[in-house]
Amino acid sequence: PTIESVPPSVAEGGSVLLRIHNLPENLQSFVWFRGISVFWEHEIARYIVGSKSSITSPAHTGRETLNSDGSLVLHNVTQNDTGLYTLRIQSTDLKSEEAHVQLQVHTSHSANSSQLGIQLLPQYAAEGESVLLRVHKLPEDFQAFTWYRTVYDDPYFEIVKHNRVLNTTTWGAQYSRRETVYDNGTLQIKNITQKDAGMYTLAILKSDSKIEKVYLQFHVNKHVEQPxxxxxxxxxxxxxxxxxxxxxxxxxxxxxxxxxxxxxxxxxxxxxxxxxxxxxxxxxxxxxxxxxxxxxxxxxxxxxxxxxxxx
Structure with missing residues (x-):
């Protein structure tokens, strides 16, 4: 399954829908977590399909609504709601899957923010077209950056690594020959398909040897057929x-x-x-x-x- 944030970026004080695509049919339950860790203290809510019942959990703030289709609505969002959200799905054969989504909350001051961020262009991605994962406010003193095709910084999910000190660019296991990377960190993906939908991670190695990560998630829209x-x-x-x-x-x-x-x-x-x-x-x-x-x-x-x- 994949998750789409509707809208992709929500204004502070507004509401956002985290919509699920491609849910399995043999669904037993789904659980939402705040962050990447699926620990009890980070759990927001869970829904049991058989009993059609929902249960709120420790990370529930009273502003979240869990729908029977698995989607999660956050009301009156704040800057503190920005970040990753994880959905764990369990099927009747006791297999489980996880999917992630990045929630973007902007304020009237966001445009002037010095904070590192990624913007998807165009805002809504269409199958067969190109998208730009544009990086804003890349640290001037960065040493290297790496793009990953998931929320995990595992070498298997690596798309590309650029070393500024050595002036080298190395393509990873997830390189599909449709990607182009730029010196400012921006990543372009051409001729996108449904398989390109999901989470992307940009990891920045700074001059003090600390690593800063930012995330972006997008859904790929199909072109409609003639009715x-x-x-x-x-x-x-x-x-x-x-x-x-x-x-x-x-x-x-x-x-x-x-x-x-x-x-x-x-x-x-x-x-x-x-x-x-x-x-x-x-x-x-x-x-x-x-x-x-x-x-x-x-x-x-x-x-x-x-x-x-x-x-």
Missing amino acids: FVRVTNEVVSSNRSAIFTCVSPDTDVSIRWFFNKQPLQLSRSMTLSPAKCGLRIHPVGLENVGEYQCEISNRVSLATSAPLWFE
């Missing part, structure tokens, strides 16, 4: 009804309806389903004759169905 409109008719109390369905394989999308090439204006005879993928007209009148289309979109793309003539 199509399906219509079924029925007769209710001698009145004709029509149900239009916007059919799409994509999830986490927004849906809009169009009538005769214009955004659909809902009348008293029209009802949209909660997800807006269904449109019901009852009763059908002459004013409803025409072309119907639906449009689906996510943060990086949109697609519109072919027109469907209805009469």
Whole structure:
């Protein structure tokens, strides 16, 4: 599983959703921790699927809400909430997995901060495109920096190491020939895929031999496929009804309806389903004759169905 912070950077005092993607089907429980350590004192809350019950834990501040889909909402965030969060998932076969996310909290003073940080450009990554992990405020006296493809600074997860003293750049086990590293620490990844989503760590070796680490996590958005409109008719109390369905394989999308090439204006005879993928007209009148289309979109793309003539 991967975790997406929505929004990627939240203003102090706001709320943020830590949304999970690709949860296993045989889920038994999930547990959220503050930080990278999965110790009891760092546990925020846990959810037991079988009993549909949630339990708060020592690191719960009263501002966290744990949802049944595993997502965690933090309300009224502060600078102290900045940092790593860990999700541990246990399946019914007693196997466990962990996923991490970095929570970014900004204030009105963040732009002028001297603190080391990483910014994802563009803010929302799209499959097949390039992303820039731009480093801000790299220490002027740094000796070396290393990029890792996880939260752990293990050589197996190393992407690249740059030694400023020796003026050398060494590519690691996670180098895929799509990466470019710059002297200021910034990392570019080209032609990204779903496998590139997740956590990245930048470790800085400073002149006093101390190591400073910063983290960045991103989710890779797929380009949506073209939907199509399906219509079924029925007769209710001698009145004709029509149900239009916007059919799409994509999830986490927004849906809009169009009538005769214009955004659909809902009348008293029209009802949209909660997800807006269904449109019901009852009763059908002459004013409803025409072309119907639906449009689906996510943060990086949109697609519109072919027109469907209805009469």
